[in-house]
Amino acid sequence: MPSFSSGAPQHNARRKQLIRQQRKSLPIASVEKKLVEEVRKNDTLIIVGETGSGKTTRGKSHWHHSASKRVAEECNDQLGKKVGYSIRFDDSTSNATRIKYMTDGLLLREALLDPLLSKYSVIVVDEAHERTVHTDVLLGLLKKVQHSRSIYADKDGKNLSNKQDLSQSLTLKTCQATKFAPLKLIIMSASLDAKCFSDYFGGAKAVHIQGRQYPVDTLYTYQPESDYLDATLVTIFQIHLEEGPGDILAFLTGQEEIESLERLIQERVRQLPPDSSKIWTTPIYSSLPSEQQMNAFKPAPAGTRKIVLATNIAETSVTIPGIKYVIDPGMVKARAYNPVTGMESLIIIPVSKAQALQRRGRAGREGPGKCFRLFQECEFDKLAESTVPEIKRCNLSNVVLQLKALGIDDIIGFDFIEKPPRTSILKSLEQLILLGALTDDYKLSDPVGKQMSRLPLDPMYSKALIVSSEFKCLEEMLIVVSMLSVESIFFTPREKLEEARAARKSFESTEGDHITLVNVYRAASECLEKSKNASAKEKTMEKALNRWCWENFINYRSLRHARDVHSQIQGHVQQMGLNLSSCGDDMVQFRRCLTAAFFLNAAIRQPDGSFRALGTGQSVQMHPSSVLFRTKPDCVIFNELVRTTQNYIKNITRIDPLWLAELAPQYYATED
DNA sequence: TAAACCTTT
Secondary structure: OOOEEEOOHHHHHHHHHHHHHHHHOOOHHHHHHHHHHHHHHOOEEEEEEOOOOOHHHHHOOOOHHHHOHHHHHHHHHOHHHHEEEEEOOEEOOOOOOOEEEEOHHHHHHHHHHOOOOOOOOEEEEOOHHHOOHHHHHHHHHHHHHHHHHHHHHHHOOOOHHHHHHHHHHOOOOOOOOOOOOOOEEEEEEOOOOOHHHHHHOOOOEEEEEOOOOOOEEEEEEOOOOOOHHHHHHHHHHHHHHHOOOOEEEEEOOOHHHHHHHHHHHHHHHOOOOOOOOEEEEEEEOOOOOHHHHHHOOOOOOOOEEEEEEEOHHHOOOOOOOOEEEEEEOOEEEEEEEEOOOOEEEEEEEEOOHHHHHHHHHOOOOOOOEEEEEOOOHHHHHHOOOOOOOHHHOOOOHHHHHHHHHOOOOOOOOOOOOOOOOHHHHHHHHHHHHHOOOEOOOOOEOOOHHHHHHHOOOOHHHHHHHHHHHHOOOHHHHHHHHHHHOOOOOEOOOHHHHHHHHHHHHOOOOOOEHHHHHHHHHHHHHHHHHHHHHHOOOHHHHHHHHHHHHHHOOEOHHHHHHHHHHHHHHHHHHHHOOOOOOOOOOOHHHHHHHHHHHOHHHEEEEOOOOOEEEOOOOOEEEEOOOOOOOOOOOOEEEEEEEEEOOOEEEEEEEEOOHHHHHHHOHHHHOOOO
């Protein structure tokens, strides 16, 4: 049973000192004037806002005072027109928009068409501390753009040598304006460590904004806990029986852990004394249907304590009201990448100090709280300061392709805020050459590389679309890449496994998972067509589709998403002039096309029944979710290689091994 | 006979 100690005195002293430093700075409302002044004085400003400082809700809509007084005045009158937002499938902006909220990924896409981001005079990067791949690439790009625009602005665009200087650093084709204003940058971060951003931007000034957080007591265990799930269970009941009222938030690593802990809690509830107060558990994780997610935000009935079992989603993405107690087992599920094999996997690892602080902060939003860390205090000191940025632990093919398309040729020499492993970059360059996106001397190829960089897809999927146009089955491939680009399409609840399996049977193709996905997509479209004939109302149609998904054990949200991706990509390929052809019933033709597109992911069956992935030489198994599981194809292509208890391949189609040498001779001609 | 942490183009 875990027993807890309070944080050691020296730790408290350190915190107190920190708090004293922060008191010198003021909450955002009273520093507005100062911020405006700082933005005017500095080209780049780092704003460090503690949790609860209100920087996201107030900061964003207030910095523009510095950009133009006139805009600010008008803004007060016509907020709807001057302020807009733009996300992947939804754009509310117009020519009148002065302030645009958008995602980092979308701004990167815009940069492909307008490399100097000439529309913008001030760019605010929010949540920079999260260090997603997009944030890191964007920061590198913005630093470069800022430099280029300052050269251009200084010389007023009249000096030819400077123009060349500029076009060397960035493709200048679309930039016809004669004069650029300097680009102002505001980097907003919640981390206490502003130094890395400041150093990166040449010693840029950092302004700290105090947070409005209530004190949170931090408790550690006296001994190491070998089973954090059991320790969480015990701690939940310890709090419930010994502490005052207030809801509990427990951080777990995934859906399965959450579900099993929920069952364990329910079992133990029965052992409680009959007169003790009630508890109500509510899970929250991203793949949970949104109606069920909303439960976590509802207040518990009177006399009942709410226990929220959450993944990382509750760390930053959502804030659940009423939380007084946080349980932090100190573990997280994170993406990992092996650049040698090119394999991504999910592993459970200890959290960073920054993550632990963020989790603790969730207990102090509405009043003083308590945070129970299920590890010893000496273990906290051993944790990494901050989470390893994503760019260091993911496949970089898309990043490399984007940078190449932006005219940045020296990827290894690119000024990243933190450099990804050299081997990751080399692996991606190699893959892009094999896909034909880059020439042998690492230049973006024309038209293939250019076309691929315009498509918002995994480079291998982009290539598949181009190939399929030649094979006259673009229509089928468009469906496949859309379905492969979203979360799992099939919904298989543990308690209805047999029913779900039976439902899937009607879509199954003996050739493999790709054609099965096409069948699902087409059946869903047919369902929509039918309801369209019955009623023209969009709402009714969506309802019919939702019901159809439910009956067929299809994940509605995933299918909806796949349809959005499909229509977006369809627009792109039509613009590119690709021929929207169908192979009809000729499935041999389609499988040959899959072979030509995904030849890098081919696998041959071994005498022992396992497979050998030809690209990497790894020994792999068919994943039990494949429709080909329990069949014995000699040769297959696949789209995913995941490592869990074993190396598994998923999304598999059987092919003729002879097709490999015929359709990908550049890769397989030398092999037998 | 397995099991997807979070985003996002």
